[in-house]
Amino acid sequence: MTRKDFRDFFDNGIVILDGATGTQLIKSGMPVEACPEKWAAENPEPLITVQKNYVEAGTQILYTFTMGGNAIKLAEYGLQSQTRELNRRLVEITREAAAGKALVAGDISSCGMLLEPYGEVSFEESLESYREQVRGLLEGGVDLFVIETMLDIQETRAALIAIRELCDLPVMVTMTFEDGMRTLMGTDPVTALVTLQSLGADAVGCNCSGGPAEMVDILKAMKPYARVPLIAKPNAGKPKLVDGKTVFNMDVDTFCSYVPLLIEAGANALGGCCGTAPEYIRKLSRIAQKFTPQKPVKPIFGMASSNRQTVLVHQDLPLTVIGERLNPTGKKFLREALIQNNMDKVAALAREQMEAGAALLDVNAGVPGLDETRVLVNMVRAVLDAVPLPLCLDSSSPEALEAALRIYPGRAVINSVSGEKVKLERILPLAAKYGAMFILLPIDDSGVPETAEERIRIIQKVYEAAKAYGFEKEDILVDGVVMTVATGGHAAGETLKVLKWCTDNGFNTVVGLSNVSFGLPARENINAAFLAMAVANGLSTAILNPNNQQLMDIKRASDVLKARDPGAQEYIRHYSSQETKNGQAAQPAKAKPTVYDAVLKGMSEEIADVVLTDLDKGILPQDIIDNSLIPAIQKVGELYEEKKYFLPQLIKGAEAMQKAMEVLEPYLEKGAVTGTGKKGRIVLATVKGDIHDIGKNIVALLLRNYGFDVLDLGKDVPADRIIQAAKDNNADIIGLSALMTTTMIEMPKVARMAAEAGLKVKIMVGGAVLDQEYARSFGAHYSKDAYSAVKLAESLMQGAESDICP
Structure with missing residues (x-):
C-alpha cells in the first residue's frame, strides 16, 4: 500500500480498526506468564479466530499481534534472537485471518524501558531494536504500520525513524495520554501531533488513554493543526475485579454512544483498546457508517x-x-x-x-x-x-x-x-x-x-x-x-x-x-x-x-499597534505586573539561584556550588534542609500534581535534592537531620506474569531520592519471593505494580500470603489498570502515580491508614 493509497482510503468514510486482542487470547487459554508473541506464533488457531471475528465485525485495518515484538522487549524472555522470525510468522498468521478483507498493520509499541537521560536505553539502541522488528514485519508482508500505546515522544520517534529508514509504507501513530491530556513524559496532544506528522506519520491519534469521553477533548485539541487523519482507540471504561476476573465497566451500548462525539471532534478512524471485543467493533462500525468524517485541514501556522x-x-x-x-x-x-x-x-x-x-x-x-x-x-x-x-x-x-x-x-x-x-x-x-x-x-x-x-x-x-x-x-x-x-x-x-x-x-x-x-x-x-x-x-x-529591554518593549508595543495582541491583553498583563520607570518596565536585577530555585528548576549539576555558597555564608546545614530543600521538593510535588510539572521535572528535582544532600551530609552530626535520611524500608516488585516495569522503576527512583531504603525485586516476581524478601529485609512496606488486567489478580494473593505469614507490613499498589476501590478490596493502599506513591509511603510510615492518596 502506498502512502497516497492510504490517504485515498480515508476518503470513503470512517476507517474501522480492531479491538483488544490480548485479553481475548487469554480467554482462549494463553497463560498470563507466557511471552504473548511466542505463544501466539506457536498456537495460531486462537489468534486467527479472534482476528477473523474482528474482520467479520467490520474491521478494515487489522493489527498484527506484535505489540511487544521489539528486540528489547523480547529480551525479557530471552527471545531477542528470534525477533525477525516471530514478527514474520505473526504477520503471516494475521494475513491468513484477514483473508484479503482487511489491511494488515504491523503493530509496534514501547520497549518497556525509559530512554536516556531518564533511563538506561540510548536512542540508537531503541532505534536498532525497532529496526529488527520492522525487518521481520516487512518480511511477513504488512500493508502498513501502526505505532501504538506510546508514553514517550522520543521513543515514538525512534520507532517511526526505524520504519522510515527501511521503507515508505504508511504509518499510523497513537500516543497514550494521562489525566490532564499529557503523556507520562509531559507531551500534550498538539505537540505530539506536530512532531509526528512532520516526521512522516500518515495518521496520528490516541489509544488507551481512558474511555471514549476522555478522547473527545484530545481529538478536539489536535484537529485544528492536523494535516493527517486522526485516530481514536479508547478503552471500554475502567477495569474492575469481579469474582476473580477482570471486567470493564462500559458495555457495548455505552461505549458506542460516544461514536458521534468522537467523529464530531475529528476522528477519521475508530477502534477499541482495553476491554473491547468484536461486539464493540460491530456496533461501532454500524454507527460510524452513518457519518461523514471531517477531512484534515491545512493549518496556516x-x-x-x-x-x-x-x-x-x-x-x-x-x-x-x-x-x-x-x-x-x-x-x-x-x-x-x-x-x-x-x-x-x-x-x-x-x-x-x-x-x-x-x-x-x-x-x-x-x-x-x-x-x-x-x-x-x-x-x-x-x-x-x-x-x-x-x-x-x-x-x-x-x-x-x-x-x-x-x-x-x-x-x-x-x-x-x-x-x-x-x-x-x-x-x-x-x-x-x-x-x-x-x-x-x-x-x-x-x-x-x-x-x-x-x-x-x-x-x-x-x-x-x-x-x-x-x-x-x-x-x-x-x-x-x-x-x-x-x-x-x-x-x-x-x-x-x-x-x-x-x-x-x-x-x-x-x-x-x-x-x-x-x-x-x-x-x-x-x-x-x-x-x-x-x-x-x-x-x-x-x-x-x-x-x-528596549527591544522587548518595542516588540510588545508593535504587537499592539499591528493588532497582533487582541485587546492589548499581553501588553497590559506584562506592564501591570512590573515596576515601571519613565513609563517603561524596570529591568530586574539578575540574581544567582538559591538552593530552593535549584531544586525547583532541577539544577542537579549546579546545586552543589549553590549549597556550598550558603555554607560559606554561615547558613547551618539543617537550616538549608528545613528552609530550602524540603519546601522546594514539596513545591515540585505540588506542581506535578497540578499537571504543571511532569515526569522529567519530577525526576530532575529529586536528583537535585539528592545532590544537595550529598554535599550536606559531611557537615551534619550523625542523626541530626530531620525530614531526611532513611524513612523506611520498602520492597518493590511487578507481580508475576507482568513484565512492565517503567512505572515501578520510576517509583523506586523517587522513593530513594526522598530517603527510603528500596529493594527492587524487578518484574514478573512470584508472590512467595516477594514475601520472603519482605521477611529477610524486615520491610515496612511492600509495593506492587501491575499494568495488565490479567496480572492484577496477583496482588490480593500477595496480601493474603503476607497476612498468613504474620508480616506487619503495609501494602501499596499502583498501575494503569488499578484504582482505589480495587486496592481497598484486599486491604491495600492505592497510589495513582510516582509522586503519590512517595506521599503515600510517607503517610504509611507515620501510621496513616487511609488508602486515599494524600
Whole structure:
C-alpha cells in the first residue's frame, strides 16, 4: 500500500480498526506468564479466530499481534534472537485471518524501558531494536504500520525513524495520554501531533488513554493543526475485579454512544483498546457508517515543537522571539564554557532567555577547534533538559545538524537552507527526513544579493526545491537578510521590501537584528527602530537578545499597534505586573539561584556550588534542609500534581535534592537531620506474569531520592519471593505494580500470603489498570502515580491508614 493509497482510503468514510486482542487470547487459554508473541506464533488457531471475528465485525485495518515484538522487549524472555522470525510468522498468521478483507498493520509499541537521560536505553539502541522488528514485519508482508500505546515522544520517534529508514509504507501513530491530556513524559496532544506528522506519520491519534469521553477533548485539541487523519482507540471504561476476573465497566451500548462525539471532534478512524471485543467493533462500525468524517485541514501556522511545547508562528500572531544568546560568536564566556563542556552555563542561559520572553532558542556550537557535532548534541540535550522551548539548530555542518536532529525530541527549526548548492543538496534533505522547519536564507553561490528582487528570485528557487520534498510555505521562515546601513543607506529598505513581499505571498519571515547597526554608535536605537519597521512590514519572528529591554518593549508595543495582541491583553498583563520607570518596565536585577530555585528548576549539576555558597555564608546545614530543600521538593510535588510539572521535572528535582544532600551530609552530626535520611524500608516488585516495569522503576527512583531504603525485586516476581524478601529485609512496606488486567489478580494473593505469614507490613499498589476501590478490596493502599506513591509511603510510615492518596 502506498502512502497516497492510504490517504485515498480515508476518503470513503470512517476507517474501522480492531479491538483488544490480548485479553481475548487469554480467554482462549494463553497463560498470563507466557511471552504473548511466542505463544501466539506457536498456537495460531486462537489468534486467527479472534482476528477473523474482528474482520467479520467490520474491521478494515487489522493489527498484527506484535505489540511487544521489539528486540528489547523480547529480551525479557530471552527471545531477542528470534525477533525477525516471530514478527514474520505473526504477520503471516494475521494475513491468513484477514483473508484479503482487511489491511494488515504491523503493530509496534514501547520497549518497556525509559530512554536516556531518564533511563538506561540510548536512542540508537531503541532505534536498532525497532529496526529488527520492522525487518521481520516487512518480511511477513504488512500493508502498513501502526505505532501504538506510546508514553514517550522520543521513543515514538525512534520507532517511526526505524520504519522510515527501511521503507515508505504508511504509518499510523497513537500516543497514550494521562489525566490532564499529557503523556507520562509531559507531551500534550498538539505537540505530539506536530512532531509526528512532520516526521512522516500518515495518521496520528490516541489509544488507551481512558474511555471514549476522555478522547473527545484530545481529538478536539489536535484537529485544528492536523494535516493527517486522526485516530481514536479508547478503552471500554475502567477495569474492575469481579469474582476473580477482570471486567470493564462500559458495555457495548455505552461505549458506542460516544461514536458521534468522537467523529464530531475529528476522528477519521475508530477502534477499541482495553476491554473491547468484536461486539464493540460491530456496533461501532454500524454507527460510524452513518457519518461523514471531517477531512484534515491545512493549518496556516508555522509549527515548531520541543517534547513538551509547540510554538505557532504567523504574521497575524504576536512576534515570535528567537533567543540569540546560545551562540558563542562574540561571547567569550560561552565559548569558554563550551570548551570546558560546561553545560550548566548553557542551561542557565536557556532558562534566562525563556524567563525574559524568548519563545524559541537559537543554538550554535561553532567554536574553532571543537568537535561541533559532539558539542551541538550536548547543547541540545542540556537546553531541552532545562526548558520546554523549541530550538533553532544553527549550523552549516550537515553532520552536526543530522546528529542533533536525530536526537531532538520534537520539530526543530534549521538555521538555515540557502540557494547554495551544498545547502540544497545536503541540508534540505535533512530537514525533510527529520520533519524540521527551516530558515530560508536568500543567498546563493554568488554571495549576498544587494537588491530585494534578486533575493526574491532565490526565495522562489529554494521554495520550488523544497516543494519537491513536501514542504509548504508554513514550514519555512524566510530571512530578509539584514546588512549594515553604515555602508549602504538603502540596505534596510531592501530587507523591508523582502519582508513585505514574503508577507503578501504567504511566507513567514525572520531577521537577525544586530547586523543593521554594525559600525554605528548607539546601536540599540537603530536596532529598535528597525524592529518596529520590520513588524510593520509583516515580520513573523526575530532573532534577538530577549534580555534587551528596549527591544522587548518595542516588540510588545508593535504587537499592539499591528493588532497582533487582541485587546492589548499581553501588553497590559506584562506592564501591570512590573515596576515601571519613565513609563517603561524596570529591568530586574539578575540574581544567582538559591538552593530552593535549584531544586525547583532541577539544577542537579549546579546545586552543589549553590549549597556550598550558603555554607560559606554561615547558613547551618539543617537550616538549608528545613528552609530550602524540603519546601522546594514539596513545591515540585505540588506542581506535578497540578499537571504543571511532569515526569522529567519530577525526576530532575529529586536528583537535585539528592545532590544537595550529598554535599550536606559531611557537615551534619550523625542523626541530626530531620525530614531526611532513611524513612523506611520498602520492597518493590511487578507481580508475576507482568513484565512492565517503567512505572515501578520510576517509583523506586523517587522513593530513594526522598530517603527510603528500596529493594527492587524487578518484574514478573512470584508472590512467595516477594514475601520472603519482605521477611529477610524486615520491610515496612511492600509495593506492587501491575499494568495488565490479567496480572492484577496477583496482588490480593500477595496480601493474603503476607497476612498468613504474620508480616506487619503495609501494602501499596499502583498501575494503569488499578484504582482505589480495587486496592481497598484486599486491604491495600492505592497510589495513582510516582509522586503519590512517595506521599503515600510517607503517610504509611507515620501510621496513616487511609488508602486515599494524600
